[in-house]
Amino acid sequence: MIGALTSFVDELREVGVPVSMVEAIDAAAAIEHIDLADRQALRSALAATLIKQARHIGAFDAAFEVFFGTAAPPESDENAITRLEGASGAAAGGSGGDGAAELMEAIAAALQAGDQESLRSLVRQAVSQLSGLQPGRPVGGRYYFYRVMQRLGVDQMRQQLLAAIVEDDALGQRIAEEDITALLEMLEDEVRSEVIRRLVADRGAEAVARTLRSPLLEDIDLMHATREELARIEHAVGPLARKLATRLAQRRRHGQKGRLDVRRTIRRSLQHGGVLLDPSFKPPRKSKPELVLLCDVSGSMATFARFTLQLTFSLAAQFSNVKVFAFVDALDDVTPFFGPGRDLGNALNQLVSEARIVWQDGHSDYGHALEDFVTDHLDKVTARSTVLITGDARSNYRDPNSAALSQIAEKARALYWLNPEAQRYWNTGDSVMARYVPYCDSVREVRTIRQLETFVEDLILPSTPAQRAVALAHA
Amino acid sequence: MTEWATPGEISDSFKALGYLADEHISQVVYLADKLQKPILAEGPAGVGKTELAVTIAKAADRRLVRLQCYEGLDEAKALYEWNYHKQLLRLQADEGKAWDDLEGDIFGEDFLLTRPLLEAITSEDPVVLLIDEVDRIEIETEALLLEVLDSFQVTIPELGTVTATSRPLVVLTSNNTRELSEALKRRCLFLHISYPSVEREREILLARVPELSESMAERIAKVVRSVRDLKLRKAPSVSESIDWARTLLALGADDVAAGVTQDTLGVLLKYQEDIERAAKELQIPDEE
Numbered sequence: 045m046i047g048a049l050t051s052f053v054d055e056l057r058e059v060g061v062p063v064s065m066v067e068a069i070d071a072a073a074a075i076e077h078i079d080l081a082d083r084q085a086l087r088s089a090l091a092a093t094l095i096k097q098a099r100h101i102g103a104f105d106a107a108f109e110v111f112f113g114t115a116a117p118p119e120s121d122e123n124a125i126t127r128l129e130g131a132s133g134a135a136a137g138g139s140g141g142d143g144a145a146e147l148m149e150a151i152a153a154a155l156q157a158g159d160q161e162s163l164r165s166l167v168r169q170a171v172s173q174l175s176g177l178q179p180g181r182p183v184g185g186r187y188y189f190y191r192v193m194q195r196l197g198v199d200q201m202r203q204q205l206l207a208a209i210v211e212d213d214a215l216g217q218r219i220a221e222e223d224i225t226a227l228l229e230m231l232e233d234e235v236r237s238e239v240i241r242r243l244v245a246d247r248g249a250e251a252v253a254r255t256l257r258s259p260l261l262e263d264i265d266l267m268h269a270t271r272e273e274l275a276r277i278e279h280a281v282g283p284l285a286r287k288l289a290t291r292l293a294q295r296r297r298h299g300q301k302g303r304l305d306v307r308r309t310i311r312r313s314l315q316h317g318g319v320l321l322d323p324s325f326k327p328p329r330k331s332k333p334e335l336v337l338l339c340d341v342s343g344s345m346a347t348f349a350r351f352t353l354q355l356t357f358s359l360a361a362q363f364s365n366v367k368v369f370a371f372v373d374a375l376d377d378v379t380p381f382f383g384p385g386r387d388l389g390n391a392l393n394q395l396v397s398e399a400r401i402v403w404q405d406g407h408s409d410y411g412h413a414l415e416d417f418v419t420d421h422l423d424k425v426t427a428r429s430t431v432l433i434t435g436d437a438r439s440n441y442r443d444p445n446s447a448a449l450s451q452i453a454e455k456a457r458a459l460y461w462l463n464p465e466a467q468r469y470w471n472t473g474d475s476v477m478a479r480y481v482p483y484c485d486s487v488r489e490v491r492t493i494r495q496l497e498t499f500v501e502d503l504i505l506p507s508t509p510a511q512r513a514v515a516l517a518h519a
Numbered sequence: 520m521t522e523w524a525t526p527g528e529i530s531d532s533f534k535a536l537g538y539l540a541d542e543h544i545s546q547v548v549y550l551a552d553k554l555q556k557p558i559l560a561e562g563p564a565g566v567g568k569t570e571l572a573v574t575i576a577k578a579a580d581r582r583l584v585r586l587q588c589y590e591g592l593d594e595a596k597a598l599y600e601w602n603y604h605k606q607l608l609r610l611q612a613d614e615g616k617a618w619d620d621l622e623g624d625i626f627g628e629d630f631l632l633t634r635p636l637l638e639a640i641t642s643e644d645p646v647v648l649l650i651d652e653v654d655r656i657e658i659e660t661e662a663l664l665l666e667v668l669d670s671f672q673v674t675i676p677e678l679g680t681v682t683a684t685s686r687p688l689v690v691l692t693s694n695n696t697r698e699l700s701e702a703l704k705r706r707c708l709f710l711h712i713s714y715p716s717v718e719r720e721r722e723i724l725l726a727r728v729p730e731l732s733e734s735m736a737e738r739i740a741k742v743v744r745s746v747r748d749l750k751l752r753k754a755p756s757v758s759e760s761i762d763w764a765r766t767l768l769a770l771g772a773d774d775v776a777a778g779v780t781q782d783t784l785g786v787l788l789k790y791q792e793d794i795e796r797a798a799k800e801l802q803i804p805d806e807e
């Protein structure tokens with residue numbers, strides 16, 4: 045068991061889930077207390093000790109399935125299936141998917157009856173007959189999964205079930221549709237775990253795990269994220285935005301109090317007979333940070349822009365004084381589209397239809413956008429403002445106008461630039477990142493949530509403008 | 520350690536108290552008890568994290584000591600504080616005595632005000648310690664908890680180290696508004712509680728609102744599932760769906776279809792834009 049546990053922990057680390065030595069020891073201690081035959085109990089014990097973040101549960105489950113998957117069926121059962129396979133293999137060769145259709149009917153019946161036992165054995169049968177799984181062939185697990193799902197005709201089954209709904213009101217219709225989705229998801233899970241079980245039996249857990257790895261949420265490249273991945277990322281952005289917000293508000297360190305409140309101290313001392321026992325301090329003045337965001341929303345930045353606007357959106361919900369500017373080759377104030385109680389989808393639509401962010405041809409022009417900002421909005425930057433620019437600094441060979449950025453930097457408390465491009469591509473082609481770097485307090489490559497997290501963690505605002513001027517001069 | 524011998528016993532005793540724990544929850548509670556480790560329960564608001572601690576206390580027949588966290592919580596509020604007033608009185612009463620005698624006196628246990636963390640570990644009988652919404656305190660303050668969480672002791676510079684006479688069962692809750700420090704998470708068993716499945720929510724509704732018919736509970740659970748699938752500012756919690764079920768009952772709606780209107784959605788959703796969106800997406804009629 046310890047052997048299985050260590051390779052499981054190795055796999056988790058390989059995927060990127062941080063598992064410390066202490067946690068691995070805890071896991072080993074936990075499994076002493078459970079019934080090892082109980083798969084659910086094993087999962088609970090390992091999840092509680094090894095996983096410390098909700099967003100890692102998906103990766104944990106995937107690895108768990110491979111390393112501690114469903115038990116093999118009893119020997120007799122396996123033989124029965126093989127025999128069946130032999131018989132139907134010949135038949136299926138001629139008559140195509142007939143066997144599959146019958147199987148799917150039986151599966152649908154089992155699903156609707158909620159009969160786990162027969163569902164499992166039917167799925168076993170389906171995987172034997174339809175996956176075409178051959179021992180020793182180095183094909184990924186997903187291939188077999190889709191192949192079984194496709195040959196079973198799950199999509200057609202979904203259509204049929206949806207068509208068969210008889211509900212008169214819209215709500216009933218929706219609920220019935222969701223019921224069907226839930227049922228088919230159950231089938232998917234069964235098929236997936238059965239395919240994995242067979243692959244593991246053939247090649248061993250480590251090898252199978254390698255083919256099934258997918259990046260953790262925080263390692264997904266934001267520039268190339270799929271719609272589905274973006275939706276998952278959206279959930280992770282909330283806490284991060286709050287963290288960024290607190291960092292920017294830069295509260296005084298815990299325990300540090302404000303100046304002595306002489307009046308209150310003396311008044312309090314009266315109850316101790318005039319002994320100044322209980323000094324009272326004025327609460328530290330709350331800093332009211334201002335955030336000014338400049339987002340490149342041009343075509344090349346489409347996916348990343350969606351992400352930054354998402355971040356902006358969460359920030360705007362926390363901060364009342366966030367100002368948002370979007371630009372392509374012209375820049376416009378889009379602050380009214382964001383803010384508490386606004387909907388991100390609407391904000392994005394308005395951004396496209398109402399904001400004047402295109403000037404000539406709709407290709408990024410950082411120089412002109414910065415120029416626009418300096419002319420129309422420079423008064424919105426004060427010594428309390430933190431300016432955050434997100435963009436790849438690809439200005440299509442136009443004048444970068446770094447003088448404009450220098451003007452902004454001089455007025456602001458701090459200026460940060462987040463670039464979603466890999467650092468090795470900076471300053472190649474039309475990227476003019478180097479021209480802007482001298483004016484920024486920090487320039488970061490932010491392609492993943494993890495990098496954004498590091499940026500937020502490292503963020504220390506320059507405490508006074510004077511201190512910052514020194515720092516900039518050194519740079 | 521308590522007398523629970525299996526996770527099944529835990530679910531049963533919780534069930535008797537009206538808390539329906541799924542297998543994972545009771546398993547983690549069981550392990551926490553056996554391994555003597557704190558539970559860190561995380562999940563959206565209103566899924567029963569605090570309720571879990573309350574139920575553990577009731578089921579184990581232990582006193583519940585609760586530390587509510589908030590921004591600015593410090594050791595004087597969480598651990599202990601010296602009772603200045605009493606110390607002063609003591610000094611005044613003994614005027615003229617040598618300082619060396621006094622010093623030992625006034626920093627004794629008599630002059631210590633115990634706060635929840637110290638109270639939990641000095642209690643005669645074992646207690647359940649609930650540290651609620653731990654994500655609200657600053658990251659620096661988290662360090663205060665570490666000594667208590669891993670060795671169940673508190674060090675008071677003037678007095679020495681106070682070790683637990685009985686091991687408390689600790690439950691921390693977090694709404695994940697910020698990431699907790701690695702140091703804290705490493706010391707805990709992690710329990711993610713998310714919204715319940717339709718089946719479990721149905722059972723919860725039936726347990727909490729016994730007058731509800733089975734079919735209606737199922738229907739409510741399914742409508743709530745649909746609502747949670749929408750992208751809302753605040754998805755309905757379990758407690759809100761219980762309230763909604765009660766409302767529908769009170770209105771005498773024997774079929775959800777008749778009772779599901781925009782009027783009652785206010786019980787389930789707390790933002791006007793959420794109500795409007797849900798009504799639009801689910802095509803819920805706006806009057807009876």
